[in-house]
Amino acid sequence: MNNVYKHTVQYYETDKMGITHHSNYIRWMEEARVYFLAEMGWPFKKIEELGVVSPVTSIDCKYKLPTTFEEVVDIEASLVECKSFKFVIEYIMKNAEGKVVFEGHSAHCFLDMEGNIVRVNKEYPELYQAFMNKMNE
Amino acid sequence: MNNVYKHTVQYYETDKMGITHHSNYIRWMEEARVYFLAEMGWPFKKIEELGVVSPVTSIDCKYKLPTTFEEVVDIEASLVECKSFKFVIEYIMKNAEGKVVFEGHSAHCFLDMEGNIVRVNKEYPELYQAFMNKMNE
Amino acid sequence: MNNVYKHTVQYYETDKMGITHHSNYIRWMEEARVYFLAEMGWPFKKIEELGVVSPVTSIDCKYKLPTTFEEVVDIEASLVECKSFKFVIEYIMKNAEGKVVFEGHSAHCFLDMEGNIVRVNKEYPELYQAFMNKMNE
Amino acid sequence: MNNVYKHTVQYYETDKMGITHHSNYIRWMEEARVYFLAEMGWPFKKIEELGVVSPVTSIDCKYKLPTTFEEVVDIEASLVECKSFKFVIEYIMKNAEGKVVFEGHSAHCFLDMEGNIVRVNKEYPELYQAFMNKMNE
Numbered sequence: 001m002n003n004v005y006k007h008t009v010q011y012y013e014t015d016k017m018g019i020t021h022h023s024n025y026i027r028w029m030e031e032a033r034v035y036f037l038a039e040m041g042w043p044f045k046k047i048e049e050l051g052v053v054s055p056v057t058s059i060d061c062k063y064k065l066p067t068t069f070e071e072v073v074d075i076e077a078s079l080v081e082c083k084s085f086k087f088v089i090e091y092i093m094k095n096a097e098g099k100v101v102f103e104g105h106s107a108h109c110f111l112d113m114e115g116n117i118v119r120v121n122k123e124y125p126e127l128y129q130a131f132m133n134k135m136n137e
Numbered sequence: 138m139n140n141v142y143k144h145t146v147q148y149y150e151t152d153k154m155g156i157t158h159h160s161n162y163i164r165w166m167e168e169a170r171v172y173f174l175a176e177m178g179w180p181f182k183k184i185e186e187l188g189v190v191s192p193v194t195s196i197d198c199k200y201k202l203p204t205t206f207e208e209v210v211d212i213e214a215s216l217v218e219c220k221s222f223k224f225v226i227e228y229i230m231k232n233a234e235g236k237v238v239f240e241g242h243s244a245h246c247f248l249d250m251e252g253n254i255v256r257v258n259k260e261y262p263e264l265y266q267a268f269m270n271k272m273n274e
Numbered sequence: 275m276n277n278v279y280k281h282t283v284q285y286y287e288t289d290k291m292g293i294t295h296h297s298n299y300i301r302w303m304e305e306a307r308v309y310f311l312a313e314m315g316w317p318f319k320k321i322e323e324l325g326v327v328s329p330v331t332s333i334d335c336k337y338k339l340p341t342t343f344e345e346v347v348d349i350e351a352s353l354v355e356c357k358s359f360k361f362v363i364e365y366i367m368k369n370a371e372g373k374v375v376f377e378g379h380s381a382h383c384f385l386d387m388e389g390n391i392v393r394v395n396k397e398y399p400e401l402y403q404a405f406m407n408k409m410n411e
Numbered sequence: 412m413n414n415v416y417k418h419t420v421q422y423y424e425t426d427k428m429g430i431t432h433h434s435n436y437i438r439w440m441e442e443a444r445v446y447f448l449a450e451m452g453w454p455f456k457k458i459e460e461l462g463v464v465s466p467v468t469s470i471d472c473k474y475k476l477p478t479t480f481e482e483v484v485d486i487e488a489s490l491v492e493c494k495s496f497k498f499v500i501e502y503i504m505k506n507a508e509g510k511v512v513f514e515g516h517s518a519h520c521f522l523d524m525e526g527n528i529v530r531v532n533k534e535y536p537e538l539y540q541a542f543m544n545k546m547n548e
Contacts (some may be wrong), residue, residue, distance in 0.1 A: 011445065011455070012297055012438045014290035016343060021286050022193045023163040027423050030160070034422065034481075044422070045481065056159045060197040069290060070445075070456065148308065148318070149301045149434055151427035153480060158423050164286045171285065171344075181285070182344065206427060207308075207319065296467045297441070300434040330433045334471040 005035040005075045009067055019066040025102050026059065029091050032075040033106065036089065042130050050127065052118055054108040057086070061104030065095065072096055082131040084121040085110050142172040142212045146204055156203040162239050163196065165212060166228050170243065173214040173226065179267055187264065189255055191245040194223070198241030202232065209233055219268040221258040222247050279309040279349045283341055293340040299376050300333065303365050306349040307380065310363065316404050324401065326392055328382040331360070335378030339369065346370055356405040358395040359384050416446040416486045420478055430477040436513050437470065439486060440502050444517065447488040447500065453541050461538065463529055465519040468497070472515030476506065483507055493542040495532040496521050 007028045015021040037043055047054065067073055074094045081088035086109045093102035110118040121128040144165045152158040171181055184191065204210055211231045218225035223246045230239035247255040258265040281302045289295040311317055321328065341347055348368045355362035360383045367376035384392040395402040418439045426432040448454055458465065478484055485505045492499035497520045504513035521529040532539040 010438070011289060011441055012295050015285060016288035016290070016292045017190060017192070018290045022196070023160055023167070023286055026160040026163050027421070030422055043481070053154060055154070055203075056200055058197070058199045059159070060195070062195045063193055066192075070454070147301070148304055148426060149432050152422060153425035153427070153429045155427045160423055164284065167285055180344070207317070291464065291466070296470070297434055297437040300437050304434070327428060329428070329477075330474055332471070332473045333433070334469070336469045337467055340466075 003032075003036050003039050003077050005032040005077065007031060007073045007075060009069050009071045009073065011069050014069050019068045022063055025061065025063070025093070025104065028073065028075060028093070029059075029061075029077075029089075029104055029106055032077040032091055033089055036077040036079075040130055040134055042127060047127065050124055051113050052120070052124065052127070053111050053113070054087070055111065056106050057109050058107045059104065061091075061102060063102055065099055065101040067095060067101050073101065079131060079134045080105070081107075082128075082135050084119040084128070085117050087131060140169075140173050140176050140214050142169040142214065144168060144210045144212060146206050146208045146210065148206050151206050156205045159200055162198060162200070162230070162241065165210065165230070166196075166198075166214075166226075166241055166243055169212040169214040169228055170226055173216075177267055177271055179264060184264065187261055188250050189257070189261065189264070190248050190250070191224070192248065193243050194246050195244045196241065198228075198239060200239055202236055202238040204232060204238050210238065216268060216271045217242070218244075219265075219272050221256040221265070222254050224268060277306075277310050277313050277351050279306040279351065281305060281347045281349060283343050283345045283347065285343050288343050293342045296337055299335060299337070299367070299378065302347065302349060302367070303333075303335075303351075303363075303378060303380055306351040306365055307363055310351040310353075314404055314408055316401060321401065324398055325387050326394070326398065326401070327385050327387070328361070329385065330380050331383050332381045333378065335365075335376060337376055339373055339375040341369060341375050347375065353405060353408045354379070355381075356402075356409050358393040358402070359391050361405060414443075414447050414450050414488050416443040416488065418442060418484045418486060420480050420482045420484065422480050425480050430479045431482075433474055436472065436474070436504070436515065439484065439504070440470075440472075440488075440500075440515060440517055443486040443488045443502055444500055447490075451541055451545055453538060458538065461535055462524050463531070463535065463538070464522050464524070465498070466522060467517050468520050469518045470515065472502075472513060474513055476510055476512040478506060478512050484512065490542060490545045491516070492518075493539075493546050495530040495539070496528050498542060 013020050013024045076092045078090050080090045088107045091104045095101050110120050112118050150157050150161045213229045215227050217227045225244045228241045232238050247257050249255050287298045350366045352364050354364045362381045365378045369375050384394050386392050424431050424435045487503045489501050491501045499518045502515045506512050521531050523529050
């Protein structure tokens with residue numbers, strides 16, 4: 001398994017039901033994405049140095065099983081779509097028993113600092129190639 | 138427009154891009170849902186007094202336009218599906234100019250305190266009827 | 275009572291003890307401060323347009339009584355110290371019964387966008403005067 | 412240095428000033444405290460199994476230097492006071508250059524599940540002894 005990022009559930013991430021509040025998984029997707037891109041050789045900082053940002057354009061997710069304080073969650077991120085101006089990452093989160101607790105996707109577009117769409121295949125072929133290599137793994 | 142809940146974007150909800158961090162919209166969906174159910178005559182507290190909870194089972198959302206600190210966001214929640222053991226709420230968020238900034242859905246199931254599925258049409262017909270009335274509005 | 279800001283405790287602000295997680299009060303202090311400055315005639319935006327920011331330099335707080343989901347908390351902010359380059363705001367939070375649940379202070383300095391200290395009494399006397407008027411109320 | 416806990420600043424912890432929002436340090440204090448107690452041989456879970464909770468009664472903190480996304484912050488927690496029914500932990504946070512970015516304290520009381528004060532020296536001498544040993548290190 002590649003690109004497995006580990007998140008330990010914090011006390012402040014629980015709610016009065018005694019479990020992790022569902023909004024936190026969206027944040028963990030971001031943590032795993034940051035890790036995924038860094039592992040790919042393109043940490044956020046390096047992408048931002050090109051003058052490119054990749055805001056989230058949509059999210060979907062399924063909550064399968066609850067988690068709670070002190071559990072360690074394994075998050076496997078993988079690139080499932082990449083086009084000239086957008087990409088989609090899939091996240092599978094598992095608990096210590098290996099059971100899937102969460103599945104989700106985040107879609108992103110490439111923008112410059114003024115908010116214009118950037119076609120990375122033409123403008124930043126090295127970045128595009130890194131994504132393509134990841135797709136073919 | 139019924140059930141419009143207003144959220145003012147807080148400084149602590151922004152991120153280093155200068156806009157609202159995308160995870161916060163998931164929290165605003167919850168705020169609007171709490172308001173929606175209270176307006177329906179069934180605030181969380183009243184549902185929980187029946188021994189029923191309604192955890193989120195899935196979410197999907199589209200980020201249309203950014204928002205930032207001090208903007209007031211109108212959130213219209215509406216019930217788009219209701220069955221014996223689950224329901225789906227849709228959320229449309231608009232900025233002060235009336236432009237849609239976010240669209241999303243949250244799906245929920247009805248559980249008892251031990252985590253067993255509750256068929257509210259049989260067990261709590263009054264609650265079920267309130268949902269049905271809302272569907273037909 | 276002047277400058278009373280109301281915050282309704284959200285579900286996502288509770289933790290597994292069933293009460294508001296203590297970190298959220300720090301965020302409510304900010305909400306009340308934003309409101310206080312706007313009431314004073316100097317909303318954040320207007321101060322930032324001068325090229326001045328006022329980051330938090332220290333905080334102290336006492337947690338007196340717990341609060342939880344759906345409680346409405348009254349937050350009274352008042353200016354308790356103001357010098358040329360710093361100010362201190364006090365926050366008293368009360369529950370619906372009028373009991374004090376939280377007391378705290380935040381201290382702030384005035385900085386320009388490069389992080390240099392700004393002596394507002396000399397550089398922005400209008401802003402300084404507004405603070406002074408508030409002290410003498 | 413004992414009990415150094417590392418926190419990597421997340422994107423969602425930054426604000427529109429481009430730095431870590433000050434409220435997050437309160438959460439990192441909790442992360443470091445959880446780690447500190449586990450290292451001491453008394454993880455939260457073990458204390459809670461005694462029927463004892465240790466809510467925060469007060470906090471004070473000084474923000475010395477800003478941090479931002481991707482920085483790794485070293486957090487050293489140490490016990491600076493321990494009595495029969497309360498304890499105080501000090502937190503020193505440093506950036507990668509070894510510079511102090513934050514100093515703070517959290518005070519806690521020992522309560523049972525009904526909210527009554529627990530004198531751990533009498534009721535749970537083993538727990539009290541662990542705290543005492545830590546004080547004398």
